[in-house]
Amino acid sequence: MKSFKLRQAFVTNRFSVPLPLPSDEATSDKKLVDFIQLCLDRGLTDFEKLLARDHNRDLLRAILSNSPYLSTLAARHPDFLADLLSSSPDNCLLALESELEVLDPRAIDTDSLKQILRLGKAKVALLTGWADLSGTWPLPRITGTLSWFAETSVRLAVDHLIFQAISRGDLEAGENAPSPSWNSGYTVLGMGKLGGRELNYSSDIDLIVLFDQDVVRYTGRKSPGDLFIKITRNLVNIMQDRTADGYVFRTDLRLRPDPGAMPVAISMVAAETYYQSVGLNWERAAMIKARPIAGDIEAGQEFLDRIRGFVWRKHLDYAALEDIYAIKKLIHKHHKHGDITLAGQDIKLGPGGIREIEFYAQIHQLISGGREPALRVAPTCDALNVLVEEGRLAPEDNDILQTAYVYFRTLEHRLQMINDDQTHTIPERPEDIYRVACFMGFETVEDFEKATVAHLEKVHKLFDALLKESHQTPQSQTERVLQFPTDEDYHPETLEIISENGFEDPRGAYDIIQNWLMGRYRACRTERARKILSGLSIHILEAFSQADSPDGALRRFDDFLSKLPSGVQLFSFINAHPWLLELISEIMTSAPSLSEQLARRPLLLDAVLTPDFFESFPDREELEESLAEQLAMALDFQDVLDIVRKWANEQKFQVGVQILRNVVDVRTSGRYLTRIAEVVVCRMLQEVKKEFALKHGVIEGGSFCILAMGKLGGYELTPVSDLDLVFIYDCSKPGGFSDGKKSLSVNHYYARLSQHIINALTAMTGEGRLYEVDMRLRPSGNAGPIAVNLDTFNQYQEGKAWTWEHMALTRARPIAGERHITDAVERTIHNILTNKKRDQDNLLFEVAKMRNRMRQEFKADSLWAVKHTKGGLVDIEFICQYLLLSHGADKPEILSPNILDFLRQAAEHGVISADVAEALSHATNLMQTVQLLLRLCMGSASKSENKPQALVKTLLQRTNTASLEELEEKIRTAQQAVYEIYQEIIETPAKNMIPPAPVTPFGTPVE
Known part of the structure; x- marks a missing residue:
């Protein structure tokens, strides 16, 4: 009787995986008899009863028929397999976790540690294999368990090796350290699938090893670098040296900076310098999944925080697409990929495979992750789900990618379970393909081929569509190409195209574009910039031909290009979204002031790609959350100043474009611009107070209020308005001092704090300035103190203020500060404006x-x-x-x-x-x-x-x-x-x- 007549399907995430079939019935039956006898010889007398449970017998027959590797593990550890059959993978994993948790790497020698880890790896391979094949665990649990064991193994090995270094006198132990590696400065980053907790069944582990010289307490005779290189080599040996018990994980250190020249353990200063100066886009992509897994975890996280700006660019990075596209072409060329078939198909690197699904998420992450923190998710499936939430991926396309991903990873595991090979390629021999098909639970190769090819084709179609949408230069409506040869004065066909687009001075337009392509401006000096711009030139003509004066519009665009510090990012950006040329044309022709802003900060256009750019009017809470998300990237106060400016300038630019496009009326724009300013002022007050307190401390019982006046007070800001502000403070102990290192009296404290706030709002940084601030409406005007005490403010308004000052007070309202002082100021204003004694x-x-x-x-x-x-x-x-x-x-x-x-x-x-x-x-x-x-x-x-x-x-x-x-x-x-x-x-x-x-x-x- 054939097996699996009662076989069931199990659901792993998004697709149904049938239980595996034996590829050779007779062989599987014979091997099962032999295996049962082996168990009996080992004293496992209840093994026959265990096989009668659920589908245990059929599963074991499929393993014995299809997987020499799992068969060998089962034969070496039949008692562990019996535990799996009698209990569950969950209970077996808990037992293994308990064993490793109590293991003290300081109390054993290296050989014993190697043996423990290898035996642990065998058990993990057996239990995850069984949990996978039986459908007990979904894919994330399987890959998560493999990743957990890899991380635990590296952690135990590193702690063991650091302890040896301490014992030899090469390192000083931390006082009351919870582990040998604590505060050692030596850290191991898990990369790739290990970093994303997505490790596959027979995966290598990708590591980057770093050390922080400012933290390391080296006491040896050579150098920290020598010591940590030796420790790293010993770490690799512990992990991948093959002994009678096997190996733990093959270990790859080639993702480190410049692996051909850099040692296996690199100082963080050298690594940071490399990434911030010459780091490549593929290294940015790799760093998306990086996380510290062993050694000094805190030092590793601090390093990742320092290079966050390298991974997550502040501006949309469409230039990264070129590199991803080049990587993809190189992979295809290296692996000789052609049409999608079954035999010999690489399901990881081939067209439509795992790598294209990963790239689909990473393309969006690299382009937009700096602006949208929600995209900074390491696991591929989680990242795809975020793309749906952010409106960047249709739910039905997400289903295609997710289902294919789970299918491919399951197939990848089956391929690797056969002989513990790090392979992703479907075999070419018919009998081997049949075995894989059976291991995947398909009854025929035809069904296996149909399912596999369908997934590959669907993924490849979506990935190609993304590249075409985001990378390739769009076809011109005319499908004609502008030519600017250097060996003749004017190319006649190019002049004809320019004339057809309505330019009255074709030769003048010709000269302008030729100058771009000859690299006359800074933005056009690189070959890459000129190549992209060359493909865009005809679209630029078409866009500016719609202007009332195409020649004048092109000249203004030329002036715009002449002021750009660089061009690749902007040109790549427009190349991916050519419709932006229409908007740029409108700005150039209608709004010289906006055009100047754009020339100074061309990446303001980033904001245009926000899905609701042309109709969005976020409320106060949404704006605060948006700014807070951006400020989460700040490493210091200078970062805060830059990030707030970038955010505010983008918000104001958005309102400017909405005004230009007649999306908002004057009343709505005034209230929205006021809302932006309020959020900025409130957040800058928080940040300045925090920074100010580092040196001067705080005033006990003190409070501070910012009073808005003029257009800000009246909800009528324009994109170029100053902020009319008054600073008011109160203190229950007026004669006191601040509690900081450099203590200040109350009056001096709030005067200095106020000046810091003004500087934070008005200072020019690389991201421009926020606002000009006008303080002339404060009590006594320019002759008065920069910050006024609440009692003084009340007394002045009631007894000394001029009529014009009360007129100004009609538009005053507190916008930032502690509640009790803002309430007090509101009461004062109300009392002044409603005073019956007015003459x-x-x-x-x-x-x-x-x-x-x-x-x-x-x-x-x-x-x-x-x-x-x-x-x-x-x-x-x-x-x-x-x-x-x-x-x-x-x-x-x-x-x-x-x-x-x-x-x-x-x-x-x-x-x-x-x-x-x-x-x-x-x-x-x-x-x-x-x-x-x-x-x-x-x-x-x-x-x-x-x-x-x-x-x-x-x-x-x-x-x-x-x-x-x-x-x-x-x-x-x-x-x-x-x-x-x-x-x-x-x-x-x-x-x-x-x-x-x-x-x-x-x-x-x-x-």
Whole structure:
């Protein structure tokens, strides 16, 4: 009777694996009889009963028929196999773990350790083989157990060897050290599948051995390097030396930096220097799975933290694709891969195999892992799942890759179980293929071939699609190539293509592109950069041909390229996403100011690839989480400054592009930009306080508040706004000092802390600056202290402040600091704005006087100077601030730092009529929209009458007008309406009154 008539399938992750079949029934029956007799001879009298359980007999027949290696292990350790049959792989693993946990590597000699590890390896091989073939464990449990044993073996061997070095007097032992390796400075990194806890059945283990000279306590006669090289060689010997008991693991040290020149144990300084200077992309990929597994674990983790910037680039790294693609081509060439077949197919390195699935995850990780910490996952299947969560991989494609991965790893294990060979290749002889098919549980080779080839083809199709999407230069719509030969003046076909794309000066455009390809700019000097740019040149023409003036757009792009420090990253980025050229063209033609930002920091374009870039408006909590994720990479305070700037600049650039694309209106953009600034200020306050405390300590009972004013306070920031800030502190022990190494008095402490905060916000680093900070609205202005005590702030506002200072206070609100002080400041502001003692005549007179003074200072005759011109935004602000101060005591419900919110509430509570509120709101929205676009697109040149035609077109679209003349008339009409309202409410009544004596806002004489 044939076996396995009742055989069942088991599920390993995502695909169903049938139980194995014997490839030779007669041989398996004979070997089973012999094996049973062997067990009886060893006194295992119950073995026959154990075979009757479950599918034990059928499984053992399949092993004896297909796997000489497992058959040998079973014959050497029948008692252990009996334990497996009577208990379970889980219980056997627990017993083995217990044995190794109590093993003291200091108490045994090297030969005994080698024997223990080899016997342990035999048991692990037998139990994982049985758990795999029987379907008891899923793939992650199998590979995890193999990885655990490898890690444990290396740890025990290293502790043993370090203890020997201590005993010889070469190293000084750590005081109260929990293990010999603790704080030794010698560390072993597990790489590849060991690092990812994905070790296969007969895998080598890839290690990198390092030592930290700053930690090592060397007491020998030579050098730490000599000692650790010797220890490493002995480690390899313990692991892979073949004895009568076999070996533990073949050990490969070739993943270390420059293995042809570097010793087997490398100082961390040398390794770090190598990675940060000449490290290659394949080494970055290898480091994704690196983790310290033995020796000084803390030193190893600190090293990985130091090279985190090498592995996880701050910017999207599409140049890495070229290297991955080259690696893949080299693998295919070396292994002579052609069509996907069964016989002789390499299921690891061949097309559609394990390596392509791993590369699928690693491509995304290398490109985006620096920006998206969620992608920094070592195990391949976990990484693929994260890609789904991040919207980078369709769930159905993930199912294809995951199912294939489990199938290939299972097949890989079957191939390796046969003779304990490190192989991934399906045999070529028919009888050998048949044995593998049976070992995989297929009844025919045809079924085996159909399943295997189907998985290979599906994976290869997905991987090829990823490479084509991300690597290859897209085909031009015209499928024509620009040619720029050096042996003739102008190539006629190239000139023709340029002309067809609407360029009025084809020769000028020809010269510009030829200069790029001749390497005239820094960004184009490498052959790699020029090669990518050459393939992009026709797409650049096509993109800029859509501009109102293609020639002018190309010249601005040329100016952009001339300012770039390097080009490979950006060109690779655009090469992978050519649609970005359309956006770049729009920025170049419409927004010179944005174009300047992009030239200084071209990798701001990274953010554009965020899936929700064009419609995302994260809330405060989401922004805080996003920034916190980025700051998790910071190694020091300088890193903090750079990371916060990069994050904030990307956020502001995103809003700028959304404004340009008419995705957001002025109100939404103002609130979002304000939200970004608040998150930045709050986080910088935390980071600066932490850094400041390292030297100066903290003030017991002290608290600190940052007060936002102006546009920040009113939720009306633009992409180029300064931050108006006031710093306020409080201390329950005002006469005290800080508790740091360099103690400071309370006043001095908070003054210095405030200056550090300003520096953190304004300092220029390699990532630019965050914001300009304006402190002139603090009590007493520039003459006052940089940080003011809470009591002093209260007293000043109640007794010494001028009317204009209370006007500024209408837009003030705390945005950072401890709760009790921010609440206290809010109470002070509310009390000031609702104080019934306010002198109304003095208020009206001072408001009018201040506005006249500003008109003299900011002479603005152009209607485009929408802030200071008559009827402009300042007039609207003065109207709102006057009304709020005048009516705040009787109607506190109208209090709001935002102009549009105040106007709505003022109308609702009868402070102004609905018609006045509507006129002022309409004018505010119109002029803020114009101001926003002018500042975004033209920066400091926003008052210029010469506006790019593309900007004019954008202004007309956003204001729903047909011509520039119509828009100007619309602005003029709105400003006239505002000025008439200003005259009615403030200017005319103030002129008709007798000037009051100088008093404070609450009527007390000015000192």
